[in-house]
Amino acid sequence: MKGVLLVNLGSPDSTSTKDVRKYLDEFLMDERVIDMAYWKRFLLVKGIILNTRPKKSGAAYKKIWWDEGSPLIVLSERFTEKFKQKVKIPVALGMRYGSMSIQKGINELHEQGVTEIFMVPLYPHYAMSSYETVVVKAEEVIAKDFPSIKLETFPVFYNDKEYINTMVESIQRHLEGIDYEHILFSYHGIPERHIRISDTTKSHCQLDGSCCNKPSEAHKTCYRHQCFETTKEIVKQLNLEGKTYSNSFQSRLLKDPWLKPYTDFELEAFPEKGKKKIAVITPAFVTDCLETLEEIAMEGKEQFLEAGGEKYFHVPCLNDDDKWVDTVVKWTKNWENNKN
Numbered sequence: 389m390k391g392v393l394l395v396n397l398g399s400p401d402s403t404s405t406k407d408v409r410k411y412l413d414e415f416l417m418d419e420r421v422i423d424m425a426y427w428k429r430f431l432l433v434k435g436i437i438l439n440t441r442p443k444k445s446g447a448a449y450k451k452i453w454w455d456e457g458s459p460l461i462v463l464s465e466r467f468t469e470k471f472k473q474k475v476k477i478p479v480a481l482g483m484r485y486g487s488m489s490i491q492k493g494i495n496e497l498h499e500q501g502v503t504e505i506f507m508v509p510l511y512p513h514y515a516m517s518s519y520e521t522v523v524v525k526a527e528e529v530i531a532k533d534f535p536s537i538k539l540e541t542f543p544v545f546y547n548d549k550e551y552i553n554t555m556v557e558s559i560q561r562h563l564e565g566i567d568y569e570h571i572l573f574s575y576h577g578i579p580e581r582h583i584r585i586s587d588t589t590k591s592h593c594q595l596d597g598s599c600c601n602k603p604s605e606a607h608k609t610c611y612r613h614q615c616f617e618t619t620k621e622i623v624k625q626l627n628l629e630g631k632t633y634s635n636s637f638q639s640r641l642l643k644d645p646w647l648k649p650y651t652d653f654e655l656e657a658f659p660e661k662g663k664k665k666i667a668v669i670t671p672a673f674v675t676d677c678l679e680t681l682e683e684i685a686m687e688g689k690e691q692f693l694e695a696g697g698e699k700y701f702h703v704p705c706l707n708d709d710d711k712w713v714d715t716v717v718k719w720t721k722n723w724e725n726n727k728n
């Protein structure tokens with residue numbers, strides 16, 4: 389029997405320092421997130437980061453937490469409920485980190501007799517710290533505990549026609565009546581080093597603007613290229629002119645160079661450049677979460693207004709948008725009918 393596993397990143401169980409520490413421990417000890425030799429990662433994460441960050445992150449989570457729980461989890465559950473109504477096969481939701489694990493999701497499907505899983509990682513773009521780690525984890529769980537299950541994973545969908553149309557419709561709906569003169573596409577950042585590690589050609593990605601427009605095999609796993617493509621496709625349909633939009637990367641951790649330009653620097657510089665009314669879109673996330681609700685909608689707004697900005701609007705993620713649900717249903721039905 390066929391079944392679907394939807395996978396998102398996951399959140400702590402609560403905003404308490406203890407729960408946030410447990411979540412960050414699993415997240416940051418992932419070798420695809422902090423890519424150091426095990427002993428170095430162990431010392432950095434357990435010896436340094438976990439001593440201070442859980443309290444700080446817990447306070448940030450408190451600012452966005454809902455009565456029902458983490459927005460990322462609640463919104464993913466709402467999406468899943470709507471999705472279940474539209475397909476006839478078993479569906480489960482799993483998270484890469486935290487209690488609602490991929491293991492639990494696969495087990496839930498297994499108990500319903502599922503032998504073939506269609507997994508949709510809810511990430512439009514390929515990064516070793518997002519899409520790749522989900523695939524590796526699911527494959528490990530299946531090899532260890534469910535060897536008879538066949539797994540097929542939906543590819544990244546950064547330039548998929550249906551996804552782009554869904555984004556464009558949602559953006560147009562949210563921006564109706566909003567007074568803005570510039571759109572910032574703010575993507576989750578990754579360390580520049582990760583771009584080089586994921587470059588399958590080992591020579592294409594230069595990180596200097598010279599490579600992302602040249603066709604290459606490397607783009608199949610190039611986060612930077614894929615983010616730029618998402619923006620290009622969206623602005624094409626929105627008919628935006630060159631100087632009225634730009635890209636940036638947010639959520640840096642540690643001191644290594646991350647993808648540039650940095651969102652916080654851009655937000656502080658816009659007013660001086662005459663861009664005083666902006667809208668921010670966060671396409672790396674299909675679900676609103678700490679990084680969009682706190683970092684962009686709250687902190688980003690404050691930084692922009694303090695620097696002299698006048699109007700600031702964050703466009704919500706797709707969340708449980710009906711057209712978005714229908715898009716993932718369509719991908720699923722194509723898989724059921726061997727059309728993907």
Ligand SMILES: C=CC1=C(C)c2cc3[nH]c(cc4nc(cc5[nH]c(cc1n2)c(C)c5CCC(=O)O)C(CCC(=O)O)=C4C)c(C)c3C=C
Nearest residue numbers: 397398399421445460515517518576578641672677678679
């Ligand atoms: C969009 C995909 C994501 C990529 C790529 C990604 C890379 C990445 N993240 C960190 C560190 C942290 N990220 C945190 C939160 C967080 N990250 C994503 C998505 C991607 N991360 C989401 C959806 C969220 C929000 C989770 C939620 O519960 O709402 C956090 C935790 C919060 C904090 O302490 O700031 C950390 C830490 C690294 C190091 C990285 C790539 C190397």
Ligand SMILES: [Fe+2]
Nearest residue numbers: 576577639679
């Ligand atoms: Fe992250």
Ligand SMILES: [Fe+2]
Nearest residue numbers: 593599600613
């Ligand atoms: Fe590139």
